[in-house]
Amino acid sequence: MQALNNLKVLDLSRYIAGPNCGMILGDMGADVIKVESPGRGEETRLLSPKIGDHGIYTLVYNRNKRAMTLNFRSAEGQALLRELVAKADVVIENFRPGTLEKMGCGWDTIREINERATLVRISGYGQTGPWSDKPCFDAIAQAGGGLMELTGEKGGEPLPAGTFIIDYVTSLYACIGVMSAIEARHTTGKGQLVDLAMLDCSISLLMTAIPEFALTGRELTRCGSRDRYSTPACNFKCADDRWVHINAGSDALFPRFARATGMDYLLEDSRYATNAARLERIPEVEGFVSEWTSVTPSDKVIDVMTEAGVPCARIDTIGEIFQNDQLRERGQFMKVENQAYGELTLAGIPIRLSETPGTLRHAPPVVGQHTDEVLRDWLGCDETGIRKYRETQAV
Numbered sequence: 001m002q003a004l005n006n007l008k009v010l011d012l013s014r015y016i017a018g019p020n021c022g023m024i025l026g027d028m029g030a031d032v033i034k035v036e037s038p039g040r041g042e043e044t045r046l047l048s049p050k051i052g053d054h055g056i057y058t059l060v061y062n063r064n065k066r067a068m069t070l071n072f073r074s075a076e077g078q079a080l081l082r083e084l085v086a087k088a089d090v091v092i093e094n095f096r097p098g099t100l101e102k103m104g105c106g107w108d109t110i111r112e113i114n115e116r117a118t119l120v121r122i123s124g125y126g127q128t129g130p131w132s133d134k135p136c137f138d139a140i141a142q143a144g145g146g147l148m149e150l151t152g153e154k155g156g157e158p159l160p161a162g163t164f165i166i167d168y169v170t171s172l173y174a175c176i177g178v179m180s181a182i183e184a185r186h187t188t189g190k191g192q193l194v195d196l197a198m199l200d201c202s203i204s205l206l207m208t209a210i211p212e213f214a215l216t217g218r219e220l221t222r223c224g225s226r227d228r229y230s231t232p233a234c235n236f237k238c239a240d241d242r243w244v245h246i247n248a249g250s251d252a253l254f255p256r257f258a259r260a261t262g263m264d265y266l267l268e269d270s271r272y273a274t275n276a277a278r279l280e281r282i283p284e285v286e287g288f289v290s291e292w293t294s295v296t297p298s299d300k301v302i303d304v305m306t307e308a309g310v311p312c313a314r315i316d317t318i319g320e321i322f323q324n325d326q327l328r329e330r331g332q333f334m335k336v337e338n339q340a341y342g343e344l345t346l347a348g349i350p351i352r353l354s355e356t357p358g359t360l361r362h363a364p365p366v367v368g369q370h371t372d373e374v375l376r377d378w379l380g381c382d383e384t385g386i387r388k389y390r391e392t393q394a395v
Contacts, residue, residue, distance in 0.1 A: 001356055002028055002029025002357070002359065003029055004029040004030040005029040005030075007025065007030040007031070007089050007182070008031050008087060008088050008089045009022055009026070009088065009089065010033055010088040010090070010092070011032055011092045012091065012095070012100075014042040015042075015094065015167070016057070016061060016138070016164050016168070017166075017167040017171045017174065018092050018094040018120070018122050018174070019061035020168060021092055021120065021172075021174040021175050022065060023063060023064060023065065024171065024175050025175065026063070026064030027064050027351070027358040028356075028358050029356070030090075032064060032066070033066050034062055034065040034066070034067045035069075035070050035081075036068075036367055037069065037072060038071060039069075039367070041069075042058070044057035045058045051341055054340055059344060059346070060346065060347075062365065063336065063346060063360060063363060064360065064361055065364075066365060066369070066373065066374055067367060067371075068375070068395065069368035070084075070394065070395055071394055071395065074392075074393060074394065076393065078104045080389060080395065081103065082104065082105055084379070085105060085113050085117060086113045087378045087379065088114065088117050089116065090119075090178055090191075091119045091120065092122070093121060093122070096135065097121075097126075097133060098133075107119050111191075114191070116189065116191050118178060118181040118182065118191035118193075118194060119191070119193050120177060121193065122171075122198070123196070123197060123198070124136020124137075124198050125197050125198070125199050126195055126196070127195045128195075131199075136198055138160075138165070138167045138198070141198035141199050142161065142202060143158075143160075145199050145201075145202025145203050145205075146202065147165070147202050147206070148160055149220075149222070150206070150209070150220055150221065152222040153224045154222050154223050158222065165205075167198070170196055170198050173196055173201055173204075174196050177196065178194065226282070227249055229249075229275075230250055231278045231282050231286065232246060232247075232248050232249055233248065234246075234286065236286075236290055236293040236301075237293060237294060238294070238296060238298040238301055239294060240297045240298055240299075242298035242314055243314070243315040244301050244302065244312055244314050245313055245315060246305060246310065246311070246312045247310070247311045247312070248311075249278070250275060253311075254278070256308040256309055256310050257289075260305065260307065260310065261292050261304065263292075266288065271284075272285060299314075327348075331348045332347060332348035332350070333345055333346075333348060334347070336360055338363045338364055339366050344363070344364070346364075371395050372386050375389065375395075
């Protein structure tokens with residue numbers, strides 16, 4: 001048994017935010033159906049990076065889903081879509097606002113077909129507002145939502161994060177929205193519209209920036225690898241040319257750091273004894289740390305900091321992460337057989353439930369791999385019914 005065994009999800013989405021939401025629900029046991037256009041499937045199947053002729057994107061965000069094709073442009077395909085919606089608990093889409101309505105399956109129609117269904121609508125700017133029709137990708141939301149202004153070296157170029165962080169955060173908020181709507185349905189008997197804007201989700205990551213500006217007029221900007229509110233807390237280069245990140249900035253952690261590195265004398269100096277005082281002398285404080293790390297190999301730095309109870313990590317490469325015993329022990333690398341590629345290694349399931357854990361039930365599917373199976377399971381079609389859908393090119 002898994003937590004979401006009884007949840008039926010129709011995933012019409014593309015790229016990252018929507019598919020990742022569907023995958024998380026699938027990891028927890030939901031029956032997730034990935035719906036794509038016949039032929040090439042969704043756009044990301046053709047995007048780099050690739051294995052042969054196939055994009056890796058689709059492999060990453062579509063495990064624990066079954067795949068079917070549906071002709072979104074034909075009347076027969078749109079009628080089939082409405083039949084599937086009638087059986088779904090959740091529908092996920094991230095088309096431009098208004099696209100689903102053109103398919104004859106907007107929110108008003110979904111409520112008429114299936115009042116218990118929840119519709120998750122993911123877009124750049126939401127379903128309302130003067131920007132609702134504008135296109136958006138992750139980096140655009142980072143730029144427009146202030147996150148890029150906070151990322152990079154002080155005085156340097158604003159930079160995007162090293163991953164599609166807004167897509168991922170939006171997908172997590174989408175999952176929370178789904179579970180909130182499903183919980184409310186136990187009381188109301190009705191589903192809900194979950195409207196998610198990537199820009200809104202970007203704003204939610206701005207930490208103290210919004211209240212700080214509202215109260216003081218100060219605008220946060222880039223600060224490199226430094227913590228904004230404590231020091232020492234940033235990247236330091238070691239004797240073996242490896243980098244580590246040490247966070248010893250709080251008044252509880254700094255004494256541990258100082259004693260472990262033979263810098264006890266700093267604790268007796270009022271210029272460095274408190275975080276407030278250290279923040280007035282950041283270059284000096286970081287200089288003390290750099291003097292030590294520059295003559296100490298990274299492994300030794302980590303050992304000393306760990307023994308002292310100070311948070312510290314080496315900045316590892318992707319190849320080194322693959323060899324991380326902690327991640328391997330917790331099952332964070334999963335192997336699966338894909339119909340097109342053979343054996344794949346995917347990131348594991350980070351949510352660990354004690355009684356109903358997530359499992360890997362389905363490898364990332366190829367286009368339309370389960371079309372007939374879904375028509376049988378969801379709509380009760382026999383071979384004649386399946387043949388009818390194929391003859392009318394609905395699938």
